[in-house]
Amino acid sequence: MITPPTNCPSCSYVLEWSNDILYCRNPDCGASGQKKVEHFAKSLKIKGLGPAAIEKLDINSVDEIYELSIEYITLCLNSAKLALKLFHEIKKSESEPLNTVLPGFGISLVGRTAADKLSKVCDSIFDIDADACKRAGLGEKVTSNLLYWLENDFDKYSHLPFSFEFEASNIPTEVKGVVCISGKLSSFKTKAEATKVLEELGYQVKDSLTKDVTILVNESGRETDKTAKARLSGITIVNNLKQYIGE
Numbered sequence: 001m002i003t004p005p006t007n008c009p010s011c012s013y014v015l016e017w018s019n020d021i022l023y024c025r026n027p028d029c030g031a032s033g034q035k036k037v038e039h040f041a042k043s044l045k046i047k048g049l050g051p052a053a054i055e056k057l058d059i060n061s062v063d064e065i066y067e068l069s070i071e072y073i074t075l076c077l078n079s080a081k082l083a084l085k086l087f088h089e090i091k092k093s094e095s096e097p098l099n100t101v102l103p104g105f106g107i108s109l110v111g112r113t114a115a116d117k118l119s120k121v122c123d124s125i126f127d128i129d130a131d132a133c134k135r136a137g138l139g140e141k142v143t144s145n146l147l148y149w150l151e152n153d154f155d156k157y158s159h160l161p162f163s164f165e166f167e168a169s170n171i172p173t174e175v176k177g178v179v180c181i182s183g184k185l186s187s188f189k190t191k192a193e194a195t196k197v198l199e200e201l202g203y204q205v206k207d208s209l210t211k212d213v214t215i216l217v218n219e220s221g222r223e224t225d226k227t228a229k230a231r232l233s234g235i236t237i238v239n240n241l242k243q244y245i246g247e
Contacts, residue, residue: 008032033060036106041065043104044093048086053077062105065090066161097167098125105157107149109142109192113200119166125154126164137175139195139205176202177214177236182226186219187242194241201245209235217241 034054040062041049056076073083102115117136133143188194195205216230217238238244
């Protein structure tokens with residue numbers, strides 16, 4: 001039996017569970033910070049800003065990316081040529097729309113699909129609220145995570161050189177179905193992973209069996225109260241999600 005760690009191996013901060021994944025919430029954790037920078041750089045496709053460069057440049061937060069000077073990059077990477085290329089890549093990323101920037105912040109369950117859905121009902125980050133998330137068709141958990149981040153974390157990034165405006169998306173707004181996942185999954189490692197895939201395919205994911213749910217996922221095979229209720233309501237019951245969506 002594998003016992004999960006209770007403390008971050010980098011900073012010893014107490015780890016927290018969220019959607020079956022352990023997170024270090026310490027804002028000063030160096031390892032966590034560099035991972036966030038790596039995710040952001042990858043999301044915005046900033047060439048040359050990979051794990052090795054991030055470590056050499058000693059970048060621990062996203063805002064530090066936009067404070068880099070050519071002189072500092074040259075010194076850390078020991079190459080004027082590489083420094084110039086990276087500096088231009090960073091400058092180029094400043095024109096990215098919120099569709100790309102928002103997923104880069106690593107908000108749990110808020111990926112490109114959620115951002116594109118929001119672009120259908122919002123012009124900028126300042127238009128996002130609970131009502132906008134509902135009109136965009138975002139699930140309860142996605143909405144909760146996003147609104148929490150906007151209230152508690154956005155101020156740290158509001159000064160960054162982005163317009164924070166959405167670009168009109170061509171993603172269709174039609175919803176394929178509303179899914180509720182009951183119990184543990186066997187076809188996916190975590191509910192968070194399954195939720196991400198479902199939302200990318202055009203499904204909404206709810207945490208509870210609400211009236212608008214059309215699909216209940218129960219891979220345990222047990223006849224739970226939730227399953228019985230779904231059966232009586234004529235809701236489609238799926239025992240292998242990956243097979244159902246054709247993955």
